[in-house]
Amino acid sequence: MAIKNVADLLVQTLIEAGVKRIYGVVGDSLNAVTESIRVRPELDWVAVRHEEVAAFAASGESQVTHELAVCAGSCGPGNLHLINGLFDAHRTRTPVLAIAAHIPSAEIGGSYFQETHPQHLFKECSHYCELVSDARQLPNVLENAIRAAVGQRGVAVIVLPGDIALHAAPVKTVTSKRGLLPPQPLVVPQAAEISALAELLNAAKKPVLFAGRGCAGAHELLVRLAETLKSPIVHALGGKEHVEFDNPYDIGMTGLIGFSSGYAAMQECDALLMLGTDFPYKQFLPAHAKVAQIDIRPENLGRRAKLELGIVGDVAQTIEALLPKLQARTESPFLEAALKHSQEARKGLDELAQPGRHGVIHPQYLARLLSEKADEDAVFTADVGTTTAWAARYLQMNGQRRLIGSLAHGSMANAMPQGLGIQCAQPKRQVITLSGDGGLSMLMGDLISLKQHKIPLKIVVFNNGVLGFVALEMKAAGFVNTGVDLDNPDFAAVARAVGLHGVRVEHPDALPAAIDEVLAHEGPALLDVVTAKQELILPPTIQVEQVKGFSLWGLRAVMAGGMDTVIDLAKTNLLKR
Numbered sequence: 001m002a003i004k005n006v007a008d009l010l011v012q013t014l015i016e017a018g019v020k021r022i023y024g025v026v027g028d029s030l031n032a033v034t035e036s037i038r039v040r041p042e043l044d045w046v047a048v049r050h051e052e053v054a055a056f057a058a059s060g061e062s063q064v065t066h067e068l069a070v071c072a073g074s075c076g077p078g079n080l081h082l083i084n085g086l087f088d089a090h091r092t093r094t095p096v097l098a099i100a101a102h103i104p105s106a107e108i109g110g111s112y113f114q115e116t117h118p119q120h121l122f123k124e125c126s127h128y129c130e131l132v133s134d135a136r137q138l139p140n141v142l143e144n145a146i147r148a149a150v151g152q153r154g155v156a157v158i159v160l161p162g163d164i165a166l167h168a169a170p171v172k173t174v175t176s177k178r179g180l181l182p183p184q185p186l187v188v189p190q191a192a193e194i195s196a197l198a199e200l201l202n203a204a205k206k207p208v209l210f211a212g213r214g215c216a217g218a219h220e221l222l223v224r225l226a227e228t229l230k231s232p233i234v235h236a237l238g239g240k241e242h243v244e245f246d247n248p249y250d251i252g253m254t255g256l257i258g259f260s261s262g263y264a265a266m267q268e269c270d271a272l273l274m275l276g277t278d279f280p281y282k283q284f285l286p287a288h289a290k291v292a293q294i295d296i297r298p299e300n301l302g303r304r305a306k307l308e309l310g311i312v313g314d315v316a317q318t319i320e321a322l323l324p325k326l327q328a329r330t331e332s333p334f335l336e337a338a339l340k341h342s343q344e345a346r347k348g349l350d351e352l353a354q355p356g357r358h359g360v361i362h363p364q365y366l367a368r369l370l371s372e373k374a375d376e377d378a379v380f381t382a383d384v385g386t387t388t389a390w391a392a393r394y395l396q397m398n399g400q401r402r403l404i405g406s407l408a409h410g411s412m413a414n415a416m417p418q419g420l421g422i423q424c425a426q427p428k429r430q431v432i433t434l435s436g437d438g439g440l441s442m443l444m445g446d447l448i449s450l451k452q453h454k455i456p457l458k459i460v461v462f463n464n465g466v467l468g469f470v471a472l473e474m475k476a477a478g479f480v481n482t483g484v485d486l487d488n489p490d491f492a493a494v495a496r497a498v499g500l501h502g503v504r505v506e507h508p509d510a511l512p513a514a515i516d517e518v519l520a521h522e523g524p525a526l527l528d529v530v531t532a533k534q535e536l537i538l539p540p541t542i543q544v545e546q547v548k549g550f551s552l553w554g555l556r557a558v559m560a561g562g563m564d565t566v567i568d569l570a571k572t573n574l575l576k577r
């Protein structure tokens with residue numbers, strides 16, 4: 001297809017970079033771009049109803065494909081709506097390019113209709129963000145943007161006035177794929193650093209490995225490392241999909257929604273090795289242990305804990321170099337105790353994932369059933385809220401399944417739009433959202449896009465009638481609940497009204513068949529499950545500590561430590577089941 005104008009050059013370059021679709025909402029400042037896409041069969045325009053959905057969809061897509069995904073918004077409010085999804089992509093370190101169309105170039109600076117300054121607005125959520133004020137800039141600025149997004153993993157934004165997009169293209173051919181897309185390097189630490197790390201670990205009596213999303217692709221080596229050191233592995237939520245499965249050393253998560261076993265082992269260890277994790281809650285990290293950290297990003301080293309040793313390196317490469325220098329251990333009472341604790345914690349959690357009495361559907365039961373019934377290679381997306389906790393505790397990963405959330409940015413409403421993008425990119429794969437009722441209703445308009453584009457996403461709403469996580473946080477901090485109640489519609493009826501298959505479940509007995517029905521449906525479908533409102537995800541020690549006047553952060557640490565208490569109390573009828 002001939003390249004005539006700047007928009008053609010942009011679109012042809014994206015095709016060369018492997019981009020298959022652009023999510024967005026059209027607008028006159030984007031006309032040149034959408035017209036150029038219209039005549040090119042290699043690239044689809046996925047019209048959504050809200051630009052935030054476009055950005056989240058791109059974020060979701062690139063997290064499963066590991067390739068560049070693209071979203072676009074028209075000038076002013078159009079691209080402004082992208083911002084929250086772009087923060088999500090950027091903080092997740094996944095490559096997304098945003099095309100922010102702009103007001104006519106001659107009007108910039110005159111407080112023109114819809115005028116904003118996207119190159120300032122998007123600075124904080126991007127590695128690269130440039131205004132194209134002259135057509136001759138385009139090949140360079142676009143290529144720089146692509147290389148920044150792909151090479152540095154994150155967002156790049158090009159701000160393109162509508163009139164410039166219509167200017168004659170300065171060149172008629174595009175750079176080849178290999179020139180456009182920088183490959184990921186293997187980062188191997190220096191031998192002296194590996195020796196220092198080996199020395200630290202060999203000297204430790206109770207080492208613990210703390211594994212995050214940077215452990216992707218390092219499962220086998222991580223297990224070998226734990227086997228050699230006889231050390232428990234605690235994981236951060238970002239590490240769950242890469243670490244937890246087929247792993248006899250994993251003792252669960254730590255953190256506010258973690259397991260007591262993960263918390264306890266980290267508090268008791270004398271050496272902690274952080275591997276590819278930027279887990280942000282410092283209060284869960286041990287105060288007295290020696291801490292070493294491996295991360296591919298130097299800026300992540302030591303920002304959560306005072307380090308004995310920081311190593312810049314790929315996790316798998318570093319473990320591979322480290323293993324021959326370690327003294328293999330034969331036994332460890334510390335490991336035995338941690339594994340026993342973890343089994344008890346797991347048992348307690350599993351006991352909560354049963355059909356409730358008196359017709360109550362516990363969200364734990366719903367999450368467990370979803371895990372049992374989903375495909376071996378299903379992708380789950382989980383909304384921020386208590387749904388994240390249920391996903392963390394009850395979805396079983398296996399090395400093929402994926403779990404995508406807004407784990408670094410922590411935005412609500414992520415699950416459905418991320419699922420939309422993932423399902424567009426991988427239409428044959430089963431994609432299931434664990435949506436909060438608050439989260440879903442925030443961007444519910446894009447249920448219509450699922451119908452319009454026949455995107456067979458399966459949406460499961462944990463309909464507890466409350467902004468549950470915040471309601472709990474309020475209680476924990478000693479506030480009376482305010483603004484948390486949700487007077488919800490029948491979400492299945494809403495789904496049916498927009499042309500989706502919709503099923504509502506209000507009794508646990510009906511749940512297994514309803515899940516089967518929704519998962520078996522060919523097209524987009526929504527399962528609205530009325531779940532228990534008063535579900536405790538945090539231990540009731542909160543109340544005791546609250547009376548004593550603990551700070552919220554102090555409380556959070558207490559909460560994780562007290563997970564066993566919640567299980568005990570749940571067993572003794574506290575949850576009214």
Ligand SMILES: Cc1ncc(C[n+]2csc(CCOP(=O)(O)OP(=O)(O)O)c2C)c(N)n1
Pocket residue numbers: 383384385386387410411412413435436437438439440462464466467468469470
């Ligand atoms: C965009 C956005 N707004 C507000 C918040 C604060 N927040 C975090 S969780 C949450 C409640 C989520 O409620 P819901 O989706 O109903 O899920 P639940 O916790 O009840 O499972 C809120 C308001 C946020 N994280 N993101």
